[in-house]
Amino acid sequence: MTRNTTGGRQRVRTARGRTAASTRWLERQLNDPYVRRAKAEGYRSRAAYKLLELDQRFQLLKGAKRVVDLGIAPGGWSQVVRRRLPGAAVVGIDLLPVDPIDGVTIFQLDFMADEAPDRLMEALGGAPDLVLSDMAANTVGHPQTDALRTMALVEAAHAFACDVLAPGGTFVSKVFAGGADSALVAEMKRNFTTVKHAKPPSSRKGSVEWFVVAQGFKGRKVEAD
Template structure:
């Protein structure tokens, strides 16, 4: 267990606890809108943001994966994992810590349309996962079946809830289709969805393909965020 000078603590799962610090208030200023001031204030008062900086994570989203894995335990040493929509790399960093690819021979492959700075032990592909060539490139980089397929992909928000829901569900469905092609029997699938859960058709297919399917909102996911994650474990494979 690590402890910073301010008294906050991080467990194996990256959960953040500790004493409450005085809230920082941000005022609007020249060139700063009310919305940008609110965003900055939220960042300055977010313990996950501070802990991510302290631990060297590229984003607070790293804690979402670590908290999910604390519950389901699919990032085992030596595992082979694909991270879809991996920028800026926080989930890959967590995978490296738990899989230890340089020591165990595990494999981690990430893909994103946005360039990602190199991470030791991770193969990074700069490409849109939705392109026709992406699945073949991922399979080649992986070099064999996967133990887990992770998707934190999200389309740019339009502000129209129904449209945003359809877009993110389309990404989740594409990730699931890919997972079915590469997962080992017993493998795991994690994908971001929005509040309201997974569409019935996808949920029914997941229940056919996996032994256990659950919706999870990890503590690191902001309470005012509509995001959730569908976690499916025990891939049936050729059953």
């Protein structure tokens, strides 16, 4: 149950069985303008505005015909893609179940599974212009471990992008505070024309979340015999 305080801010009353942390989370959700806006505009999560804001800055979606959404749940990013690019082919993958999205092929599957890349590409029908990754490892409460586990997903997503992207394509991935590590950034700069970090306005100020945006894929390297 909630009650209004001065200025219209929603306060959550304590309830039996609810922890203080969950009460704070619920209160934050109720007072988050992006949560209210997402509900009003039919997006499944406030994360949709992170992609919209990144697109406004970097023109990520311009001209894209095929898009891969890694860590698609609950589907906000793919909703943005479909609204902006109704003719684009979109495939997504997540460990969690995701309600259907019109025009999006969704796999409930571990992206790290051996068969995942082939299944995504078979469904997409051609090289993507854009690979999006909102993947993050489940936290264990140890900051260094959490960062390493999520960085492993970023590295895997980057490797996948470099295997499948069309020349000139774009890779976008969630990273944690401090951004992608220096070795990975150096590798991205070898594979893409520009590599930048960004924190969109809709990303909560207290969050350690950032995004790395790599644009202008230079094409797959052909190894000599």
